[in-house]
Amino acid sequence: MPKDESWRNWKDSFPPEELAKLVEGEVNLPDILGNKDVLDADTTAFAMNMGHTFFMAGRYQDAELVFIGLRMCQPENSFHASALGAIYVAEKRYDDALKVLDIAVKLDKTNFEALFNRAQTHLGLGKTKEAIADFKAVTTTPKVDPGFASNAAGYLKLLESAQKGNKK
Numbered sequence: 364m365p366k367d368e369s370w371r372n373w374k375d376s377f378p379p380e381e382l383a384k385l386v387e388g389e390v391n392l393p394d395i396l397g398n399k400d401v402l403d404a405d406t407t408a409f410a411m412n413m414g415h416t417f418f419m420a421g422r423y424q425d426a427e428l429v430f431i432g433l434r435m436c437q438p439e440n441s442f443h444a445s446a447l448g449a450i451y452v453a454e455k456r457y458d459d460a461l462k463v464l465d466i467a468v469k470l471d472k473t474n475f476e477a478l479f480n481r482a483q484t485h486l487g488l489g490k491t492k493e494a495i496a497d498f499k500a501v502t503t504t505p506k507v508d509p510g511f512a513s514n515a516a517g518y519l520k521l522l523e524s525a526q527k528g529n530k531k
Contacts, residue, residue: 402436414446423450434463441471448480457487475507479515486518495522 402410414429427450433443444467451460461484467477482497501507501515 402433407433407437411442411446418446418450418453423454426450439470441467441474441477444470445474445477445480448477448484452480452483452487455487457484460484461488473504473506475501475504475511478504479511482515482518491522491526495519495526498522 410429410433414426414433417423417426417429427447430443430447430450433440434447437443444463448460448464448467451457451463460480464477464481464484467474468481471477478497478501482494482501485491485494485497498515498519502512502519
């Protein structure tokens with residue numbers, strides 16, 4: 364890694380519209396290189412762990428760089444899009460989050476993390492009806508993590524209670 368850490372500014376060399384295409388999955392590195400196996404499993408696991416570590420440390424820009432890179436190399440991987448969406452939710456970048464979380468759910472309708480984060484995104488955008496639908500989907504997704512299911516059920520109870528209170 365360069366000592367000056369100029370590598371962190373790689374996004375600045377892309378025109379914004381091209382970067383958006385990369386993030387949204389319209390353009391990807393395997394297609395550009397003509398190779399579907401750009402990353403091996405060990406490198407992918409290392410990058411995912413590094414991105415997660417950055418995210419948990421609140422280093423969202425660094426985490427974003429990692430997961431954009433993973434999305435470029437493995438655009439068919441729902442987890443990478445979901446992780447990028449989680450970063451955007453944490454930063455309250457709800458429009459950006461919704462774009463990549465929609466991709467994550469499209470790639471894997473059972474990705475309960477993407478559904479949960481998309482529900483939170485809908486709440487951030489003031490779309491209660493859509494949030495309720497996604498929280499319900501989380502609770503009925505096969506192999507859902509019990510913590511996510513419990514949190515989604517808690518949100519559902521609060522939102523449905525609030526809706527009933529507004530109808531009185």
